[in-house]
Amino acid sequence: MKNRSLSARIAFAVAGWKAAWRRERSFRTQSWFAALALLALLMFRPPPIWWAVVAVTCALVLALELINSALEGLIDLLHPAIHPEIKAIKDMLAGAVLMISCAALAVAAALAVAYVHAVLQRFET
Numbered sequence: 001m002k003n004r005s006l007s008a009r010i011a012f013a014v015a016g017w018k019a020a021w022r023r024e025r026s027f028r029t030q031s032w033f034a035a036l037a038l039l040a041l042l043m044f045r046p047p048p049i050w051w052a053v054v055a056v057t058c059a060l061v062l063a064l065e066l067i068n069s070a071l072e073g074l075i076d077l078l079h080p081a082i083h084p085e086i087k088a089i090k091d092m093l094a095g096a097v098l099m100i101s102c103a104a105l106a107v108a109a110a111l112a113v114a115y116v117h118a119v120l121q122r123f124e125t
Protein backbone atom coordinates (compact mmCIF):
# COMPACT_ATOMS: atom_id res chain seq x y z
CA MET A 1 0.00 0.00 0.00
CA LYS A 2 3.07 2.29 0.20
CA ASN A 3 4.45 4.62 -2.50
CA ARG A 4 1.26 5.03 -4.51
CA SER A 5 1.14 7.57 -7.34
CA LEU A 6 0.21 11.19 -6.56
CA SER A 7 -3.16 10.81 -8.31
CA ALA A 8 -3.99 7.71 -6.24
CA ARG A 9 -3.08 9.51 -2.99
CA ILE A 10 -5.21 12.53 -3.97
CA ALA A 11 -8.09 10.15 -4.74
CA PHE A 12 -7.78 8.63 -1.24
CA ALA A 13 -7.81 12.11 0.32
CA VAL A 14 -10.89 13.16 -1.69
CA ALA A 15 -12.58 9.90 -0.60
CA GLY A 16 -11.84 11.00 2.99
CA TRP A 17 -13.59 14.35 2.37
CA LYS A 18 -16.58 12.51 0.87
CA ALA A 19 -16.78 10.09 3.82
CA ALA A 20 -16.70 13.00 6.29
CA TRP A 21 -19.39 14.83 4.27
CA ARG A 22 -21.63 11.72 4.34
CA ARG A 23 -21.13 10.81 8.00
CA GLU A 24 -20.47 14.03 9.91
CA ARG A 25 -23.05 16.77 10.33
CA SER A 26 -20.43 19.09 11.89
CA PHE A 27 -18.23 18.74 8.78
CA ARG A 28 -21.19 19.60 6.53
CA THR A 29 -22.09 22.63 8.68
CA GLN A 30 -18.49 23.87 8.67
CA SER A 31 -18.26 23.35 4.90
CA TRP A 32 -21.35 25.56 4.43
CA PHE A 33 -19.73 28.23 6.61
CA ALA A 34 -16.60 28.02 4.44
CA ALA A 35 -18.81 28.50 1.36
CA LEU A 36 -20.39 31.55 3.05
CA ALA A 37 -16.89 32.93 3.71
CA LEU A 38 -16.07 32.53 0.00
CA LEU A 39 -19.29 34.36 -0.85
CA ALA A 40 -18.31 37.21 1.51
CA LEU A 41 -14.89 37.45 -0.18
CA LEU A 42 -16.53 37.61 -3.61
CA MET A 43 -18.87 40.36 -2.35
CA PHE A 44 -16.32 42.45 -0.45
CA ARG A 45 -13.39 41.90 -2.85
CA PRO A 46 -10.81 42.66 -0.12
CA PRO A 47 -7.00 42.73 -0.74
CA PRO A 48 -5.27 39.32 -1.32
CA ILE A 49 -4.08 39.08 2.31
CA TRP A 50 -7.73 38.69 3.41
CA TRP A 51 -8.24 35.85 0.91
CA ALA A 52 -5.19 34.12 2.38
CA VAL A 53 -6.32 34.62 6.00
CA VAL A 54 -9.85 33.35 5.27
CA ALA A 55 -8.55 30.39 3.21
CA VAL A 56 -6.10 29.32 5.94
CA THR A 57 -8.75 29.74 8.65
CA CYS A 58 -11.38 27.70 6.77
CA ALA A 59 -8.81 25.01 5.92
CA LEU A 60 -7.76 24.80 9.58
CA VAL A 61 -11.37 24.42 10.78
CA LEU A 62 -12.15 21.73 8.21
CA ALA A 63 -8.84 19.90 8.69
CA LEU A 64 -9.27 19.83 12.48
CA GLU A 65 -12.84 18.57 12.06
CA LEU A 66 -11.54 15.78 9.79
CA ILE A 67 -8.90 14.81 12.37
CA ASN A 68 -11.51 14.97 15.15
CA SER A 69 -13.93 12.76 13.19
CA ALA A 70 -11.19 10.30 12.21
CA LEU A 71 -9.95 9.94 15.81
CA GLU A 72 -13.51 9.61 17.17
CA GLY A 73 -14.19 6.87 14.61
CA LEU A 74 -10.97 5.06 15.49
CA ILE A 75 -11.63 5.33 19.23
CA ASP A 76 -15.21 4.01 18.84
CA LEU A 77 -13.91 1.11 16.75
CA LEU A 78 -11.16 0.16 19.18
CA HIS A 79 -13.09 0.84 22.40
CA PRO A 80 -16.88 1.13 21.95
CA ALA A 81 -17.60 1.00 25.72
CA ILE A 82 -17.99 4.06 27.93
CA HIS A 83 -14.75 5.06 29.69
CA PRO A 84 -13.80 8.26 31.55
CA GLU A 85 -10.45 8.47 29.72
CA ILE A 86 -12.24 8.30 26.34
CA LYS A 87 -14.57 11.05 27.52
CA ALA A 88 -11.55 13.24 28.36
CA ILE A 89 -9.90 12.49 24.99
CA LYS A 90 -13.06 13.19 22.96
CA ASP A 91 -13.78 16.34 24.97
CA MET A 92 -10.24 17.60 24.25
CA LEU A 93 -10.73 16.90 20.53
CA ALA A 94 -14.01 18.83 20.63
CA GLY A 95 -12.18 21.59 22.51
CA ALA A 96 -9.62 21.86 19.71
CA VAL A 97 -12.39 22.26 17.11
CA LEU A 98 -14.15 24.83 19.29
CA MET A 99 -10.94 26.81 19.69
CA ILE A 100 -10.26 27.15 15.95
CA SER A 101 -13.98 27.83 15.34
CA CYS A 102 -13.77 30.80 17.77
CA ALA A 103 -10.72 32.07 15.87
CA ALA A 104 -12.68 31.72 12.60
CA LEU A 105 -15.52 33.76 14.12
CA ALA A 106 -13.00 36.46 15.06
CA VAL A 107 -11.72 36.54 11.45
CA ALA A 108 -15.32 36.77 10.16
CA ALA A 109 -16.06 39.62 12.57
CA ALA A 110 -12.89 41.50 11.54
CA LEU A 111 -13.78 41.09 7.85
CA ALA A 112 -17.31 42.33 8.51
CA VAL A 113 -16.08 45.36 10.51
CA ALA A 114 -13.61 46.22 7.74
CA TYR A 115 -15.90 45.78 4.72
CA VAL A 116 -19.65 45.71 5.47
CA HIS A 117 -19.65 49.49 5.79
CA ALA A 118 -17.94 49.92 2.40
CA VAL A 119 -20.37 47.53 0.69
CA LEU A 120 -23.41 49.32 2.19
CA GLN A 121 -22.03 52.65 0.96
CA ARG A 122 -21.62 51.17 -2.54
CA PHE A 123 -25.33 50.18 -2.51
CA GLU A 124 -26.42 53.64 -1.28
CA THR A 125 -24.64 55.56 -4.06
Ligand SMILES: Nc1ncnc2c1ncn2[C@@H]1O[C@H](COP(=O)(O)OP(=O)(O)OP(=O)(O)O)[C@@H](O)[C@H]1O
Pocket residue numbers: 024026068069072079080081082083084086087088090091094
Ligand atom coordinates in the same frame (compact mmCIF):
# COMPACT_ATOMS: atom_id res chain seq x y z
N1 LIG B 1 -16.91 5.96 24.95
C1 LIG B 1 -17.20 7.08 25.63
N2 LIG B 1 -16.96 7.15 26.97
C2 LIG B 1 -17.24 8.29 27.66
N3 LIG B 1 -17.75 9.40 27.14
C3 LIG B 1 -18.00 9.41 25.81
C4 LIG B 1 -17.75 8.26 24.99
N4 LIG B 1 -18.08 8.55 23.71
C5 LIG B 1 -18.52 9.82 23.75
N5 LIG B 1 -18.48 10.35 24.98
C6 LIG B 1 -18.86 11.73 25.37
O1 LIG B 1 -19.84 12.22 24.45
C7 LIG B 1 -19.32 13.36 23.76
C8 LIG B 1 -19.76 13.30 22.30
O2 LIG B 1 -19.12 12.19 21.73
P1 LIG B 1 -19.44 11.66 20.25
O3 LIG B 1 -18.53 10.55 19.93
O4 LIG B 1 -20.91 11.42 20.15
O5 LIG B 1 -19.03 12.90 19.42
P2 LIG B 1 -19.97 13.76 18.48
O6 LIG B 1 -21.08 14.37 19.28
O7 LIG B 1 -20.26 12.90 17.32
O8 LIG B 1 -18.92 14.90 18.15
P3 LIG B 1 -18.67 15.57 16.74
O9 LIG B 1 -19.87 16.42 16.53
O10 LIG B 1 -17.39 16.31 16.96
O11 LIG B 1 -18.52 14.44 15.76
C9 LIG B 1 -17.80 13.31 23.95
O12 LIG B 1 -17.21 14.60 23.87
C10 LIG B 1 -17.70 12.71 25.34
O13 LIG B 1 -17.90 13.69 26.34
